[in-house]
Amino acid sequence: MDAVDSALMAARAQFAITISFHIVLAALTIGLANFLMALEALWLWRGRQIFLDVYRYWLKVFALTVAVGTASGLILEYQFGLNWSRLSTQAGDILGPLMFYEVLAAFFLEAGFLGIMLFGLKKVGPRIHFFATCAVAAGSLISAFWILSANSWMQTPAGYTIGIDGRFLAEDWWAIIFNPSFPYRLVHMTLATFLGTATLVAGVSAWQLLKEPRNPRARLQYSMALWALVVLAPLQIVAGHLHGRHSLEVQPQKIAAVEASWTRPAEGEGEPLRLFAIPDMVERRNHWEVAIPRLGSLYLRHDLSGTIAALDEFPPQDIPPVPVVFFAFRVMVGLGLLMLGQGIAGLVVRWRQRLTAARWLLRWSVLMAPAGLLAMLSGWMVTEVGRQPFTVYGLLRTADSLSSVSRQQVVGSTWVILGFYLVIFGVGLWVLLRILRDPPHKDEPGPQPTLADETGDS
Numbered sequence: 001m002d003a004v005d006s007a008l009m010a011a012r013a014q015f016a017i018t019i020s021f022h023i024v025l026a027a028l029t030i031g032l033a034n035f036l037m038a039l040e041a042l043w044l045w046r047g048r049q050i051f052l053d054v055y056r057y058w059l060k061v062f063a064l065t066v067a068v069g070t071a072s073g074l075i076l077e078y079q080f081g082l083n084w085s086r087l088s089t090q091a092g093d094i095l096g097p098l099m100f101y102e103v104l105a106a107f108f109l110e111a112g113f114l115g116i117m118l119f120g121l122k123k124v125g126p127r128i129h130f131f132a133t134c135a136v137a138a139g140s141l142i143s144a145f146w147i148l149s150a151n152s153w154m155q156t157p158a159g160y161t162i163g164i165d166g167r168f169l170a171e172d173w174w175a176i177i178f179n180p181s182f183p184y185r186l187v188h189m190t191l192a193t194f195l196g197t198a199t200l201v202a203g204v205s206a207w208q209l210l211k212e213p214r215n216p217r218a219r220l221q222y223s224m225a226l227w228a229l230v231v232l233a234p235l236q237i238v239a240g241h242l243h244g245r246h247s248l249e250v251q252p253q254k255i256a257a258v259e260a261s262w263t264r265p266a267e268g269e270g271e272p273l274r275l276f277a278i279p280d281m282v283e284r285r286n287h288w289e290v291a292i293p294r295l296g297s298l299y300l301r302h303d304l305s306g307t308i309a310a311l312d313e314f315p316p317q318d319i320p321p322v323p324v325v326f327f328a329f330r331v332m333v334g335l336g337l338l339m340l341g342q343g344i345a346g347l348v349v350r351w352r353q354r355l356t357a358a359r360w361l362l363r364w365s366v367l368m369a370p371a372g373l374l375a376m377l378s379g380w381m382v383t384e385v386g387r388q389p390f391t392v393y394g395l396l397r398t399a400d401s402l403s404s405v406s407r408q409q410v411v412g413s414t415w416v417i418l419g420f421y422l423v424i425f426g427v428g429l430w431v432l433l434r435i436l437r438d439p440p441h442k443d444e445p446g447p448q449p450t451l452a453d454e455t456g457d458s
Helices: 003-046 049-082 085-119 126-155 173-177 182-211 216-250 252-259 295-301 322-351 359-367 371-385 407-436
Strands: 160-162 168-170 273-280 285-292 390-392
Touching (some): 003 126, 003 407, 049 216, 049 407, 085 168, 085 173, 085 390, 126 173, 126 182, 182 216, 182 322, 182 359, 182 371, 182 407, 216 252, 216 295, 252 295, 322 359, 322 371
Antiparallel strands (some): 273 285
């Protein structure tokens, strides 16, 4: 491996580390903001203090994720200038405005109204406070909108021209923003953030119920999380399938890597579903393959004899790292099916009126607490690693996007980042565990107005 390849791998590893930390916090910010919006809406609608108690409990967790997420996001932004300046130079005319709009949403809506969420309930009244909660929830989704638009454009570029200096220039902003893969990624990622939050809330609530089975607030949040799972998991499976079908058309080598399909089957045999294999990039074949004949064709082509483009049909230098994509996809799908099973199990025990009495489901929910976030990370790995060796798919290679940096410089900055993350995330995790170790109780700390305070009826 020469010096350029070594620096490239170090820079990619650094970005993978930072994005993995940040995306978890960003997902929780989106999911918890909308969970809080639902809780406050229920409080305003039904007037029950229990909803406000649960709201104030998770508001502390939300504030923590915003604080730590902001710190991790700043480091992520700096890397575009430090390690990927050529990408910024070549595609900055398109990516720059999209990232700017994301910052506007994050700071003007999320940060602007966060203070009212945290401290303004007694001062501004319940309904204006609810407006602030809605603004923060909307800001988190708008922020995701612009980030995913930028990322999707890099996956399926559209609406651009290339100047004489090789730079990407904006020609049609509607085509850039709503590029071909954007609708699929927006729906798929939004559902992933909600599912990641739901499994975390369900796991935390289950842990609390194992210690305090009669706590009504833990019961409420556990019930809401399982309802979210049973509704959202099937929707995510459908969205993921449609996303995969679209990727098959626009990024065929990514799907070939997902399936570890090195050669096309003979005519009429169909594509197998490979449950397990060890893809070999050198020999360009699979070891220890366990597959179900024809089943792959059913979900890929809706036809038992259909096939897809195989990896041997593409130039070797354009093939992504097959083992990473292959296994990450199966982790994502496996965890998704487990979340669907968790939601269905919750529906069954709810029908039997044993939702909080079924200790086996409580223990399962505790184990599944990180499942949604792990599935999201695995899906992101499929998306980003499957795009390699390109940053702008088919047009700009990752190797040509790298700054003029050495491996030593990248490794040195990586250790600095890891040290910073160790402190920030270590303190954040310690505070988070202290918050979550006990369930919410009546009259959580903070101002506790009644709905009548706003009208003067009290």
